[in-house]
Amino acid sequence: MRKPFDTRGFRAVLYKEVIHVVHDRTTLILALLLPIVQLLLFGWAINTRVAHISTAYLDEDRGAAAVQVLDALRASDDFDLVYTATSREDLRQRIVAGRVRVAVDVPPNFTAGVRAGRPVQLQVLIDGSDSSIAQEALGAASSIGLAVSARIRGNVTVAPLIDVRPRMLFNPSLRSANFLVPGLIGVIMQLITIFLTSLSIVGERERGTLDQLLVTPIGSTGLMLGKIVPYAIIGFVDFLLVLSAMRFVFDVPILGNVWLLLLLSVGFLISSLGLGLLISSVARTQAQAMLMAFGTMLPSILLSGFFFERDSMPLFMQWVGYAIPLTYFLEILRGIVLRGETMSALWPSVTAMLALGAWLIVVASVRFAKTTT
Amino acid sequence: MTAAISADRLTKRYGDRAVVNELSLSVEPGSIFGFLGPNGSGKSTTIKMLCGLVRPTSGTGSVCGFDIEREDEGVRRSIGYVSQSFSLYDELTVQQNLEFYGRAYGLDPERRALRKKAVIDLTGLPRYADTLARNLSGGWKQRLALASALLHEPQVLFLDEPTAGIDPVARRELWDLLFKLASDGATLFVTTHYMDEAERCSRLGYIFEGDLIAIGTLDELRATPGVATPGTIRFRVGTANVMAAFARVRTLDYVRDATIFGRDLHIVANEGIDEARLRADLTAAAGRIDAVERIEPSLEDVFVALTRERGAA
Numbered sequence: 012m013r014k015p016f017d018t019r020g021f022r023a024v025l026y027k028e029v030i031h032v033v034h035d036r037t038t039l040i041l042a043l044l045l046p047i048v049q050l051l052l053f054g055w056a057i058n059t060r061v062a063h064i065s066t067a068y069l070d071e072d073r074g075a076a077a078v079q080v081l082d083a084l085r086a087s088d089d090f091d092l093v094y095t096a097t098s099r100e101d102l103r104q105r106i107v108a109g110r111v112r113v114a115v116d117v118p119p120n121f122t123a124g125v126r127a128g129r130p131v132q133l134q135v136l137i138d139g140s141d142s143s144i145a146q147e148a149l150g151a152a153s154s155i156g157l158a159v160s161a162r163i164r165g166n167v168t169v170a171p172l173i174d175v176r177p178r179m180l181f182n183p184s185l186r187s188a189n190f191l192v193p194g195l196i197g198v199i200m201q202l203i204t205i206f207l208t209s210l211s212i213v214g215e216r217e218r219g220t221l222d223q224l225l226v227t228p229i230g231s232t233g234l235m236l237g238k239i240v241p242y243a244i245i246g247f248v249d250f251l252l253v254l255s256a257m258r259f260v261f262d263v264p265i266l267g268n269v270w271l272l273l274l275l276s277v278g279f280l281i282s283s284l285g286l287g288l289l290i291s292s293v294a295r296t297q298a299q300a301m302l303m304a305f306g307t308m309l310p311s312i313l314l315s316g317f318f319f320e321r322d323s324m325p326l327f328m329q330w331v332g333y334a335i336p337l338t339y340f341l342e343i344l345r346g347i348v349l350r351g352e353t354m355s356a357l358w359p360s361v362t363a364m365l366a367l368g369a370w371l372i373v374v375a376s377v378r379f380a381k382t383t384t
Numbered sequence: 385m386t387a388a389i390s391a392d393r394l395t396k397r398y399g400d401r402a403v404v405n406e407l408s409l410s411v412e413p414g415s416i417f418g419f420l421g422p423n424g425s426g427k428s429t430t431i432k433m434l435c436g437l438v439r440p441t442s443g444t445g446s447v448c449g450f451d452i453e454r455e456d457e458g459v460r461r462s463i464g465y466v467s468q469s470f471s472l473y474d475e476l477t478v479q480q481n482l483e484f485y486g487r488a489y490g491l492d493p494e495r496r497a498l499r500k501k502a503v504i505d506l507t508g509l510p511r512y513a514d515t516l517a518r519n520l521s522g523g524w525k526q527r528l529a530l531a532s533a534l535l536h537e538p539q540v541l542f543l544d545e546p547t548a549g550i551d552p553v554a555r556r557e558l559w560d561l562l563f564k565l566a567s568d569g570a571t572l573f574v575t576t577h578y579m580d581e582a583e584r585c586s587r588l589g590y591i592f593e594g595d596l597i598a599i600g601t602l603d604e605l606r607a608t609p610g611v612a613t614p615g616t617i618r619f620r621v622g623t624a625n626v627m628a629a630f631a632r633v634r635t636l637d638y639v640r641d642a643t644i645f646g647r648d649l650h651i652v653a654n655e656g657i658d659e660a661r662l663r664a665d666l667t668a669a670a671g672r673i674d675a676v677e678r679i680e681p682s683l684e685d686v687f688v689a690l691t692r693e694r695g696a697a
Contacts (some may be wrong), residue, residue: 218471218474219467219469219470219471220471220472222465222467222471223465223471223472224488225437226435226437226460226463226465227460227489228457228460228488228489228490229488
């Protein structure tokens with residue numbers, strides 16, 4: 012019978028395994044560096060306090076009190092004034108297009124009202140699609156109203172002079188599912204496509220079937236496409252399933268054009284397949300491919316804007332996010348589902364996503380051709 | 385007649401190390417070229433260069449008249465390649481593997497069906513047509529690999545140790561198949577470690593540490609200087625006690641060289657020594673001597689001599 016434990020056997024296996032680990036330099040480096048890099052990235056990126064909410068401003072009053080409101084907004088950490096609107100329609104457009112999350116409208120006769128001691132209204136439009144940002148904006152806007160009132164009146168005991176009238180655009184009930192479920196769809200889709208493609212191509216390399224394929228007249232582009240199309244189809248079917256679940260199980264309405272969403276999801280699939288191809292052109296073994304695919308997972312979840320507002324992240328983290336196809340697709344997905352956006356507002360994200368995808372595929376093909384001859 | 389395969393100073397370097405060094409050879413159409421050499425001597429790299437899988441560092445080569453670098457497409461269409469390890473799809477059946485390769489080579493459906501049947505019949509696979517490749521034994525897997533390499537009727541077939549790890553019967557049957565292919569006009573380029581297989585090839589090349597150190601027919605190789613030293617003759621001694629006999633012959637002044645082959649001892653001795661003398665000298669040390677006979681140098685002797693000569697140089 013085999014002994015349950017013997018030190019000689021243990022040491023023999025340990026000896027062999029250490030050699031394995033040391034020899035497979037790539038896997039070793041990946042295994043050692045990935046956790047610390049990921050921890051550093053996310054330690055910086057995870058900032059649950061929402062700040063620097065991009066804000067647009069419309070001054071219809073042009074008086075001294077309006078300037079005070081503007082100063083208070085500027086001084087606040089919560090709001091970043093990024094745009095000065097020229098009309099109510101312009102202000103509304105900004106928020107619908109997703110350029111800003113909050114729009115502050117100082118109505119005409121604001122200063123006159125304040126001078127006369129009449130209560131005045133401050134109109135605040137808030138994009139409710141991300142419930143956590145909306146809550147924060149709501150609180151911050153009210154406290155600015157109170158602070159400015161107090162400064163004008165000199166005390167805070169009486170009823171506030173400035174009445175902050177928040178209005179939620181989109182997702183008025185502030186359901187977090189409305190925000191999180193579309194994001195989750197993007198995350199899941201990207202993971203599936205990356206894992207499937209990278210494992211499938213590296214599997215051929217590992218089994219030695221790649222050489223056999225390469226002696227046939229199949230071109231390298233044909234080979235790549237043939238390998239990824241089945242997974243693109245699987246990815247698309249997945250997308251239809253999860254989108255239906257979002258609509259009918261989680262009850263998240265789709266405000267925009269569903270056909271546009273489906274069309275753009277194909278673009279997204281191609282981009283994430285590109286990332287999978289890039290991994291498979293670098294990885295020698297399936298273990299390496301798994302590690303690399305895993306390495307893309309957390310950044311995709313944490314830096315793409317899925318959980319945490321990208322505007323609140325350090326600039327460097329925002330740049331890392333630009334290298335992830337999901338970042339753009341989340342903009343598109345949420346834009347269409349939650350705000351009913353059209354191509355006229357979405358084109359920057361669409362262009363960037365497709366360009367990134369094309370770049371990934373080209374780099375992967377070039378690398379692939381190099382490693383095989 | 386132009387050569388089916390030719391290489392001119394073909395070289396592959398990885399860094400400073402030449403894995404294949406200025407290798408030149410040519411193989412006639414319809415012949416079987418046996419490519420031999422120790423493990424790691426550059427056999428597989430040579431094949432991969434000729435198949436277009438590895439880009440040569442320098443030198444040129446052609447297969448069926450196509451340049452291996454500039455006309456790799458033409459090369460691919462005219463060759464079949466059976467690699468060292470089984471490299472078809474385990475989770476596909478025999479039929480499906482062949483169907484895939486038929487499509488990969490762009491055969492139209494009609495010809496595909498015809499060719500599939502032809503190669504299945506040729507390799508004796510009919511009863512396994514619907515078996516998953518993973519469930520085939522080693523010998524049958526190699527037949528499947530051969531079958532899929534033959535689908536597009538290649539003029540040249542590269543086989544990298546096709547019989548490694550399969551049983552003697554399967555090995556013999558596979559070689560019978562290879563002969564049939566060659567007699568039908570195909571050119572075969574085969575690497576092997578088995579001397580009996582090598583002896584069945586029309587011509588042979590021996591590569592050692594990246595250098596092609598011998599090339600020719602079996603008889604030509606046997607006559608290579610260093611193998612057949614003038615004034616020497618060869619004996620085979622069969623005995624149960626090979627080690628003792630080996631120790632003894634090395635002390636005999638008329639013995640130039642001795643090598644153990646299994647339970648036999650191959651001895652190179654000075655001319656004029658006869659069987660009786662050798663038997664008498666060995667019996668004291670090894671006890672019973674079963675056989676002593678004059679032999680021609682075998683292929684193995686040739687390679688042992690060539691390798692030693694290189695090692696000494």
